[in-house]
Amino acid sequence: MIERDDALEVKWARLEDFATNLLLFHDNTSSLGEFRLSSRVYNQRHVDRWIHRGIEYCPSVLIILILNYCRFKLPPVVGSNFCHLKMLRLCSVDLGSHFADLLCSACPVMEDLKLGNCEFSGNSSQVITSPTLKKLELESCVNNTGYPLVITVPSLAYLCLCYGYYEAGISLFKMDSLVRAKIYVTEYETLSQQTERELLCSLYNVTSLELVGFGAEEMLIEKSDKFPIFHNMRTLDLHGCFLDEYELYDKLEALGSFLQSAPCLEKLILKYCMFHSFSDSEWEMERKIITLHREEVKTFQCQQLKLIEVVYDHDHDHQLIGRLGRSLPDASIKLKKLERFST
Known part of the structure; x- marks a missing residue:
């Protein structure tokens, strides 16, 4: 073990000597174009x-990708060194309590x-x-x-x-310039239904919205808690939504009300929505408990909606197709069968 550590120390020293000599030729009056570090944390001191x-x-671009399972604690840095920074990528980093302040004051x-x-x-x-x-991505934070x-x-x-x-939720403010948004949630997350609804309400200005994992209750509009009007939305992409324990009729009611x-929506994409992925034999048992409510199908007014694209993996989705056709009669429906977990 000692020999292995000694060998690593020698390699780190050689690499640092190489980098030092390389950077000697860099003009200190100009900023570095890009600095990228991708490493496992063998030694905190070396990475620091x-x-x-x-x-x-x-640098104008700073990318730090830590490949360890445990998060790496970001060392204290001088804020003035971020004066030219335009792009920042961090992976598996413990940001501490001062990162947000640094981002606000030094970038x-x-x-x-x-x-x-x-x-x-x-x-x-x-x-x-x-x-x-202009662009913000938070993945599994x-x-x-x-x-x-x-x-x-x-x-x-x-x-x-x-x-x-996000133990205490997420709040979005001043999203007036937002054009595209993607929100992914799962049933195991801590975001409450109210927080998910508030997130949707904050995205009122988007032209393209992709939602993954949202349920019927988050999308259902009630008189006491209405969504704002999404005047600019042209495309709505729903992936794995409405999989909660509601009748298909109720799920379509939630979708239609949203x-x-x-009013300007032109394209709706439903990817593996409404039904869990059953095999054909399992579906034969599940279909017995679904009530059709054919006489109760409600028609929704979406005059600009021209195309509904349905991506499905089992043939039992035909019920969804029939209901969509009656609820949104002015839109064309395009079907695409694709196995959910295909490689």
């Missing part, structure tokens, strides 16, 4: 030094931020705010601070919230 080394040259030209499997820690509120940020994660980015054009654990909040 490499991060400091890269940030020292004020005057930041446009693109992606955090993957990162953790907001500490005992204070976390606020991602930037007047210049964790916020255990006890405070909501607050996102206030008035210039944001693209937002992706993909799974994750669609009526998008």
Whole structure:
């Protein structure tokens, strides 16, 4: 074990010597174009030094990908070194309690931020705010601070919230410039139905919206809790939605009521929605408990909706097709059979 560690120390030293000599030729009056570090954490001290080394040259693009199972704690950095930073990618990093403040105060030209499997820690509120940020992606991140994660980015054009654990929820403000949004949730996450509804309400300005894992209750519009009008929405992509324990009639009621909040919607995509993936034999048993309610089918007014694309994996989805045709009679329906877990 000692020999192995000694050999690694020698390799790290040689690599640092190489990088030092290489950077000697870099013009210190100009910023570094891109600094990328992808590594397993063999030694915290070595990784800290490499991060400091890269940030020292004020890169425009900074990518730190830590491949360990446990998150790597981001070392303290000098905020002035982020003055030219436009793109930041962090993976498996413990952001600590000061990352959000650093992003707000030290990144005057930041446009693109992606955090993957990162953790907001500490005992204070976390606020991602930037007047210049245009693209924000949070994938499988964790916020255990006890405070909501607050996102206030008035210039944001693209937002992706993909799974994750947000103990106290997420709040979005000033999303006036947002064009595209993707929101992925699962039944095992801690986001309440109210939080999911509030997220949807914050996306009122999007032209394209993709939702994964949403249920009927989150989408159903009640008189006391209406959605805003999505005046700009042209495309709605639903993946694995409405899989909760409701009758198909009730699920379509929830879908239709939401669609009526998008008067300019032109295309609706339903990918593996409404039904769980049963085999044909399992479906023969399940179909017996589904009530058709043929006489109760409600027609929804979506005058601009021209195309409904249905991606399915088992033939029992024919009930969904029939109901859609009666509820949205002005739209064409395109069918595509594709195995859900095909390679």
